[in-house]
Amino acid sequence: MSTRVHKPGPVFPRPQDIPEAMRVPYYEAGARYLIRGEVRDWTGPCQEVLSPIFIAGDGGASPHPIGGQPRMTGAESLDALEAACAAYGRGSGAWPATAVADRIAHLQAFIPRMKAVRDEVIRLLVWEIGKTLPDATKEFDRTVEYIQDTIEAMKDLDRTSSRFAVEQGFIAQIRRSPLGVVLCMGPYNYPLNETFTTLVPALIMGNTVIFKPPRYGVLLHAPLLEAFAASFPPGVVNTVCGEGPVVVGPLIASGRIDVLAFIGSARVASLLKHQHPQPNRLRCILGLEAKNAAVILPDADLDLAVKECILGAFSYNGQRCTAIKIIFVHRTLAEEFCARFARAVEDLAVGMPWEEGVAITPLPDEEKPRWLRGLVDEALAGGARILNRGGATIDRTIFYPAAIFPAPLASQICAVEQFGPVTPIVPYGEPDEVIRWIAASPFGQQAALFGQDPAQLARLIDPLVNLVCRVNINSQCQRGPDKFPFTGRKDSAEGTLSVSDALRVFSIRSLVAAKSTDLNQRIVSSIVTGRHSKFLSTDYIF
Ligand code: G3H
Numbered sequence: 001m002s003t004r005v006h007k008p009g010p011v012f013p014r015p016q017d018i019p020e021a022m023r024v025p026y027y028e029a030g031a032r033y034l035i036r037g038e039v040r041d042w043t044g045p046c047q048e049v050l051s052p053i054f055i056a057g058d059g060g061a062s063p064h065p066i067g068g069q070p071r072m073t074g075a076e077s078l079d080a081l082e083a084a085c086a087a088y089g090r091g092s093g094a095w096p097a098t099a100v101a102d103r104i105a106h107l108q109a110f111i112p113r114m115k116a117v118r119d120e121v122i123r124l125l126v127w128e129i130g131k132t133l134p135d136a137t138k139e140f141d142r143t144v145e146y147i148q149d150t151i152e153a154m155k156d157l158d159r160t161s162s163r164f165a166v167e168q169g170f171i172a173q174i175r176r177s178p179l180g181v182v183l184c185m186g187p188y189n190y191p192l193n194e195t196f197t198t199l200v201p202a203l204i205m206g207n208t209v210i211f212k213p214p215r216y217g218v219l220l221h222a223p224l225l226e227a228f229a230a231s232f233p234p235g236v237v238n239t240v241c242g243e244g245p246v247v248v249g250p251l252i253a254s255g256r257i258d259v260l261a262f263i264g265s266a267r268v269a270s271l272l273k274h275q276h277p278q279p280n281r282l283r284c285i286l287g288l289e290a291k292n293a294a295v296i297l298p299d300a301d302l303d304l305a306v307k308e309c310i311l312g313a314f315s316y317n318g319q320r321c322t323a324i325k326i327i328f329v330h331r332t333l334a335e336e337f338c339a340r341f342a343r344a345v346e347d348l349a350v351g352m353p354w355e356e357g358v359a360i361t362p363l364p365d366e367e368k369p370r371w372l373r374g375l376v377d378e379a380l381a382g383g384a385r386i387l388n389r390g391g392a393t394i395d396r397t398i399f400y401p402a403a404i405f406p407a408p409l410a411s412q413i414c415a416v417e418q419f420g421p422v423t424p425i426v427p428y429g430e431p432d433e434v435i436r437w438i439a440a441s442p443f444g445q446q447a448a449l450f451g452q453d454p455a456q457l458a459r460l461i462d463p464l465v466n467l468v469c470r471v472n473i474n475s476q477c478q479r480g481p482d483k484f485p486f487t488g489r490k491d492s493a494e495g496t497l498s499v500s501d502a503l504r505v506f507s508i509r510s511l512v513a514a515k516s517t518d519l520n521q522r523i524v525s526s527i528v529t530g531r532h533s534k535f536l537s538t539d540y541i542f
Pocket of ligand 1: 189190194319320321322477478479480
């Protein structure tokens with residue numbers, strides 16, 4: 001059923017075209033939520049979840065409902081807040097007071113329970129957000145690996161804190177302590193992984209959590225609710241679901257959320273932060289928008305540059321915060337680069353997420369194709385052209401990928417984060433022009449340089465590392481490996497995430513210090529040997 005970009009054709013499946021293993025019956029279990037350790041059925045109003053995968057029938061392809069998601073109110077979210085605050089118990093609750101080794105054991109118990117619903121979660125990922133089957137599988141497995149790596153990083157962190165510091169006549173023990181109640185809100189492009197990359201470190205550090213799934217990608221969390229309920233004490237993990245202003249507004253306005261972990265738009269992040277009555281008390285870990293540039297230098301290996309830029313710009317339909325969202329190509333090889341890039345775009349397979357080799361799939365945001373087409377039309381009116389056949393064709397939720405050249409720098413397509421399968425290509429003469437553009441951009445996540453001359457690359461690396469947070473050489477932009485720091489400047493991020501950095505952002509250093517007198521040494525040693533404290537302790541986690 002899949003087609004190529006240069007030859008738009010029917011792509012949506014009839015019911016009988018859907019492979020047996022990928023069929024989803026209407027998912028009734030989606031209308032559930034977790035509070036105080038109980039998985040409850042939601043009996044209030046629900047919103048129908050429509051898959052971006054339309055189903056073909058006699059009258060053409062039409063939207064396909066796959067379940068209902070709860071439309072909660074402020075009352076339920078405040079109830080979840082009460083549950084999370086009680087479990088935190090002002091720092092003395094069951095969870096923050098649990099020893100690190102025991103918190104690790106809870107997380108370890110969660111892993112096999114999570115793995116037990118792997119296929120169901122992956123299938124829902126495919127149907128809810130149109131992610132290809134290999135990418136949805138990778139998202140699940142990468143998340144499990146992230147949990148395992150977080151456990152190991154936590155052990156390391158705890159081992160280094162298990163000794164006393166002796167300094168200038170003082171003895172002290174310094175550890176990282178939890179911050180309180182964390183609100184985790186992941187994005188729709190990585191609804192599982194990017195929710196868990198904040199939720200897991202927040203939990204292991206001893207915080208309690210409320211998490212709200214994104215706009216798209218809600219149902220896939222439902223199979224995991226029992227796993228949470230069985231693995232953590234009541235109130236440690238709670239879920240809310242519904243319209244952001246209705247369910248999130250009251251949480252932030254209560255002033256009782258200590259940490260906001262949000263991956264999404266800069267506009268929403270700013271709105272949320274300003275709803276807190278004491279903004280200085282709110283710690284924010286934000287992953288926001290980006291406009292990552294690829295720079296093709298005059299001596300670039302074009303095969304490699306095209307391959308990496310295609311991956312960078314069109315993996316998961318360009319819906320990655322790390323996607324390459326603008327390409328600057330040196331005038332001397334613009335023609336050749338554009339011709340090869342256009343051929344590679346035309347060759348991408350458009351189809352359903354389970355079809356082998358498919359690259360372009362339906363977009364979860366139904367409004368997106370028309371909005372993207374508007375960006376393209378504005379650029380065309382400014383003198384650009386669509387380089388590839390079939391580019392910017394719309395078929396319901398499918399947007400055929402397009403490369404636009406020469407994209408006018410003044411057009412919206414060169415300014416906003418398109419978060420979709422369309423790439424503006426801009427010719428340049430001097431590398432300084434590109435540096436000035438990146439410096440003026442409101443975003444500062446990553447850049448990718450394609451070239452071979454070490455001296456020329458080094459001349460660009462040095463200014464770029466002070467404008468963005470990762471410079472990729474002859475490689476697409478990306479978050480992974482997850483042990484690398486992931487962050488951004490300006491409106492792209494606040495705080496740094498990586499397996500080990502995340503443990504730091506969800507905690508704060510606390511210490512117990514005493515003048516090193518005989519009396520104090522006797523007291524400290526008696527607390528430690530009598531195992532009276534979990535903080536003052538030399539226990540070593542193996
Ligand atoms: O959407 C942003 C993601 O963190 C990108 O991750 O580069 O591994 O696709 P990725």
